[in-house]
Amino acid sequence: MSPSETALILARAQFAFTISFHFIFPAFSIGLASYLAVLEGLWLWTGRQAFLDLFRYWVKIFAIAFAMGVVSGIVMSYQFGTNWSVFSDKAGPVIGPLMAYEVLTAFFLEAGFLGVMLFGTNKVGKGLHFVATLMVATGTLISATWIISVNSWMQTPGGWAMNAQGQFVPADWWAIVFNASFPYRLVHTVIAAYLTTALVVGGVSAWHIIKRHDTPQVRIAFSMAMWMATLVAPIQLLAGDQHGLNTLEHQPIKVLAMEGDFEPSPNGAPLVLFGIPSNADGRVNYKIEIPKAGSLILKHDPNAPLKGLKDYPRDQWPPVVIVFWSFRVMVGLGMLMIALGAFSLVQRLRGKLYDRGLLHRFALVMGPAGFVAVIAGWVTTEVGRQPWVIYGLLRTADAVSPIATPGVTGSLIAFVIVYFSVYAAGTLYLLRLMAKPPHDNESDPSEGPIRSAGITPAPAKLGGEA
Numbered sequence: 001m002s003p004s005e006t007a008l009i010l011a012r013a014q015f016a017f018t019i020s021f022h023f024i025f026p027a028f029s030i031g032l033a034s035y036l037a038v039l040e041g042l043w044l045w046t047g048r049q050a051f052l053d054l055f056r057y058w059v060k061i062f063a064i065a066f067a068m069g070v071v072s073g074i075v076m077s078y079q080f081g082t083n084w085s086v087f088s089d090k091a092g093p094v095i096g097p098l099m100a101y102e103v104l105t106a107f108f109l110e111a112g113f114l115g116v117m118l119f120g121t122n123k124v125g126k127g128l129h130f131v132a133t134l135m136v137a138t139g140t141l142i143s144a145t146w147i148i149s150v151n152s153w154m155q156t157p158g159g160w161a162m163n164a165q166g167q168f169v170p171a172d173w174w175a176i177v178f179n180a181s182f183p184y185r186l187v188h189t190v191i192a193a194y195l196t197t198a199l200v201v202g203g204v205s206a207w208h209i210i211k212r213h214d215t216p217q218v219r220i221a222f223s224m225a226m227w228m229a230t231l232v233a234p235i236q237l238l239a240g241d242q243h244g245l246n247t248l249e250h251q252p253i254k255v256l257a258m259e260g261d262f263e264p265s266p267n268g269a270p271l272v273l274f275g276i277p278s279n280a281d282g283r284v285n286y287k288i289e290i291p292k293a294g295s296l297i298l299k300h301d302p303n304a305p306l307k308g309l310k311d312y313p314r315d316q317w318p319p320v321v322i323v324f325w326s327f328r329v330m331v332g333l334g335m336l337m338i339a340l341g342a343f344s345l346v347q348r349l350r351g352k353l354y355d356r357g358l359l360h361r362f363a364l365v366m367g368p369a370g371f372v373a374v375i376a377g378w379v380t381t382e383v384g385r386q387p388w389v390i391y392g393l394l395r396t397a398d399a400v401s402p403i404a405t406p407g408v409t410g411s412l413i414a415f416v417i418v419y420f421s422v423y424a425a426g427t428l429y430l431l432r433l434m435a436k437p438p439h440d441n442e443s444d445p446s447e448g449p450i451r452s453a454g455i456t457p458a459p460a461k462l463g464g465e466a
Contacts, residue, residue: 007403007408014408015083015084017419022076028069028200029062034141035058036058036136036137038224039054043055050217056445072423084400086399087389087394091167093167094160109135144189145186154390156250159171188243188377195229200368206364217440226344226345226363230342230344244298250391253384259298260287262277262282262283262320263283264305264308264311267305270292271293273287273288275289294306333369343362
């Protein structure tokens with residue numbers, strides 16, 4: 001392997017490492033912000049103290065997760081200039097404004113109202129405080145919208161032209177922002193964030209029920225989380241199906257890698273359940289498959305013909321084994337989410353939702369499943385796009401900075417050490433907060449662990465998830 005190839009792999013590994021850490025926190029804070037808005041709205045509507053107690057309990061956790069998401073996003077963004085300067089130069093006229101729109105909308109909306117939400121409970125009226133919470137929740141969704149638009153444009157570029165300097169420049173902003181895959185990716189990502197939050201809330205509540213700390217607040221939180229799993233997990237399955245059909249249309253090689261379809265199937269493709277894909281061999285070894293089920297899923301017709309990876313040049317194949325297995329991790333966890341929701345519905349109808357037993361152990365184990373699923377989905381999306389950084393237009397190898405291997409190696413090692421120390425400490429602190437059950441008359445956030453964690457009422461210093 002040449003030094004330039006080694007530097008490319010290390011640069012990709014560094015970006016993958018930092019964005020994996022970063023993605024965990026927005027996936028949680030997007031859903032949690034909306035959950036907080038629902039809790040405060042229910043408190044204002046019903047007057048029940050339990051909803052206010054839950055709001056105060058989870059807003060402390062939101063503050064820490066939000067802060068870690070902001071910091072990790074800022075660090076990650078510097079890599080565009082250090083490791084991916086060629087990409088920044090060529091795609092900057094398109095990517096730059098989209099990122100700026102995220103700052104001008106989500107950044108200021110979140111920063112402007114975050115301080116009121118965290119520290120204004122006893123300083124502003126109930127209505128204004130609820131508006132602040134809604135604005136923070138809206139800001140996280142707007143932030144997700146712009147970031148997904150950027151990534152979707154890299155997956156399905158549209159509305160661009162090439163100038164004399166070889167740069168991608170905007171020709172139609174509507175076609176850039178609302179590109180072919182954008183709506184499918186946005187829906188799939190936001191639902192994933194909501195499910196991630198629901199599983200965390202459900203897992204924490206299940207832990208306290210198992211430990212016989214099942215206060216009224218714990219029971220309410222567990223019930224709400226299980227309703228989310230029951231109703232939204234099947235919707236995510238449908239959203240994923242539509243997203244898959246869109247990807248098959250615009251990025252067929254990625255879908256074929258996900259399915260492990262090396263050979264063309266003129267009379268209906270099988271569904272490869274398990275196996276060991278090999279780019280070198282051009283096949284899936286030791287595979288277990290269901291005849292024609294692949295065409296049934298991808299074409300909704302068991303006899304529909306389907307191309308194989310061998311219909312495309314080998315230099316356009318992604319690393320199939322990674323895409324194949326990351327996709328199965330995501331889908332497998334999605335099916336377990338549906339199973340958890342169905343199980344909780346059965347127990348609810350039997351009047352045994354809060355009876356300690358298998359359901360609560362299942363919910364506890366599934367607590368971190370949303371994070372694993374979103375990372376697996378990101379790996380499927382990004383590795384499946386390879387060897388392109390802008391699909392079909394700019395190869396990843398042509399987008400990297402002219403950097404030396406020792407420089408990338410040193411910065412990667414530094415990132416690993418710092419991230420594992422700093423974010424491990426932050427995660428442990430979050431777990432400490434979650435280890436205590438919500439209780440009656442939960443303290444105001446400004447008097448609790450937010451201040452002790454070093455977060456002071458200066459929201460202008462915080463921004464949206466980059």
